[in-house]
Amino acid sequence: VHHCILLNAPLISILWHSSVIGVLDCGGVEFEDGEEVYDAIGGLLQGSSADCKNEDDIRDICQQMFNTLKLQLCSYVILLSTSSTLSSFTHTPPQTVDARKLEKAEAKLKQKQGRRNERDSQKTTNPLVLEEASASQASSKKDSRVDLSGKNRSYDIRIENFDVSFGERSLLQGAELSLSTGRRYGLIGRNGLGKTTLLKMLASRSLRVPAHITILHVEQEVAGDDTGALQSVLESDTVREGLLTEERLLNARIANGTAEGMETIRLSEIYAKLEEIEADKAPARASIILCGLGFSPKMQTQTTKEFSGGWRMRLALARALFAKPDLLLLDEPTNMLDVRAILWLENYLQTWQTTILVVSHDRNFLNAVVTDIIHLHSQRLESYRGDYENFVKTKEDRLKNQQREYEAQFQYREHIQVFIDRFRYNANRAAQVQSKLKLLEKLVNVRASVHRFPDNFEKLSPPVLQLDEVEFYYNTDQRLFTQLSVSADLESRICIVGENGAGKSTMLKLLMGELTPVNGIRHAHRNLKIGYFSQHHVDQLDLNVCSIELLLNKFPGRNEEEYRHQLGGYGITGELATRPVASLSGGQKSRVAFAQMTMPCPNFYILDEPTNHLDMETIEALAKALNKFKGGVVLVSHDERLIRMVCRELWVCEHGNVRRVEGGFDEYRDILQEQFRKEGYL
Known part of the structure; x- marks a missing residue:
């Protein structure tokens, strides 16, 4: 001192x-x-x-x-x-x-x-200690007594006056959630507001759900061991597995002559129960679910340890669908699926008998599946009857007001940020800076926008990117491509679809030059500058630093205001930009990855599943930004809305080659539906 x-x-x-x-x-x-x-x-x-x-x-x-x-x-x-x-x-x-x-x-x-x-x-x-989620709710002794007595056998769920927080950040306050049995609810809201956290609180019963209601949350992939894929799904029905185990034990005792009279009676009861639950049909039902999710007959016999993480997630979904819980919780189920599997899942869930609560950014999936929408915003939940389109119509006037509010707030935020950047290191203004920072944090970011992708570059004569008679394989027994010939230029808006394992991501890496063809030629314009977004984009980010530091380390030599401006264009503003990347939601991490990808101003984008974890407003903004972009775009996506908004060409990757579908997504969807009918999956 x-x-x-x-x-x-x-x-x-x-x-x-x-x-x-x-x-x-x-x-x-x-x-x-x-x-x-x-x-x-x-x-x-x-x-x-x-x-x-x-x-x-x-x-x-x-x-x-x-x-x-x-x-x-x-x-x-x-x-x-x-x-x-x-x-x-x-x-x-x-x-x-x-x-x-x-x-x-x-x-x-x-x-x-x-x-x-x-x-x-x-x-x-241990430099990174992540915050934990917690939930609390008002309860009465009467409710607890009714639940414990077992008299309340209703399968409706009503949770009143509850709070959910993540660390010190409040996500829900005094909220109410009502789920009627047999209804299918879509939980929507902007990234980072707490949708995934709410599912976790329900799954862990941190929020009080009647004890007799079974809950399954498809969150973690199936463990890899020597269990076969089909058997893994069958074992998820614990009632059937328990009856079959007991049947085997009793039959062994009868064969050995050690069974007692009551055990013979019990065996008859077990047979009756197995017949009641149609246990003999279970293997066929499990196989249909696995086929629908993309598992071939050969794959169904493989052990779980032979599958990649993505396929193990599909197994987890298959187990949940087979087990038929009273409350099924799904968090972005379409992220792990290709278009074919998504269409099958839409059809399958339309006849689901119990309750579903699904978080999804896929507008078409929600329209096909859900009967109700639950909108999470302003730390509360609002319910709407009908699909997503009905919700949009109901909210249309409010959205117009939000747009006006956003524009006014954006100008105000910019004004505050200028003050903070100017006086951040002025000790005499420290108190005012802290006050402005707190005010900035409290301002609601009404809409997560995606600014125009920078496109101040020269036109390049076509073709700017081309594969000519390319052959590629990782090993000689598995040839992915033979005589692959495709081309793209700065006018291209190409979407690639196809089943998982067909080679979509591999083809993108061939286009980028990350993989070298075994035979054939890759040609790229000498001034081509590619921006790549990986479907595993989180792996590209340093989770231990904040977003500003991440851009600083990747693109040194600029001032903090430039990094903040770049992040702000993707909805990472104020306090969000200074939090460790690991503490951000999946959608917020995606936006940071977009900010990183676009900072060097590429003239061609190759995007592999860019919509994973993004909310619907951000997907719409992304589509508009891609349409305004003056460079070329090739993307792999399963999001029907994005495909319809952006793509002028649809390529189907299958059987070691790529073919163009002239009728676009409608034709491709009709082809898949016809396949389902022929194969008996519908």
């Missing part, structure tokens, strides 16, 4: 004690709040003045000291105004400091610093 102390006279008599200065100088910027300052020097201050013995006054002084200490930048500068609380010290000479109190204060400070050093050491060992 002795480096630079600018004081009004009332405080001189307190701080001039070398003992107090020593403690402050030692603790200084390490104090976390006013209470720590009080613990360190409160006893000394009480002994410093005969006129100030009131504990509240001393605490008030310590809080002011803490506030002013935090305004320092390089030196410890203290700026305090005169207050009546401090005036008594101007006339009273300093008293002798109690040595025991000083010793006690210094011991407390050392103890606190020891604990802090220990925490810092733990942070160094």
